[in-house]
Amino acid sequence: MRPRQTGGCACGAVRYHVHGPLRDVIDCHCSDCRRATGHHAALTAAARDDVEITGEVRWFASTPGTRRGFCPTCGSPLFWDTIGRHRLWIHAGSLDLPTGLRTRGHVFVADISDYYTITDGLPQRPGDDEELSK
Ligand SMILES: [Zn+2]
């Protein structure tokens, strides 16, 4: 099957192909994403079975039941995985252009840092949101 979308880390050691649809992007402002990415996380998602990864990904158990995947060579954040869910979340900045995606909204804005404000008029949720994350 032809990949629908491709992406990878900054140094090129990890590449991935996505063979199915990608969800539009959710910005997560939680403190865990803030520290792990240096700002907020911008995450798309795809069915786990549709994502084919080449190269070594290092996984870090960040919160109970979740793990973050990154390139062990350059440190680029690539994936966010909730154990047992059928979808793998992908850091949207790692996608090759054009992504064809739009930002859909913001979650965990209760944890937002104090050096920026959200001004795009998109939906904001204080914590997790099943509907936005679908
Ligand atoms: Zn890398």
Ligand SMILES: [Zn+2]
């Ligand atoms: Zn987060």
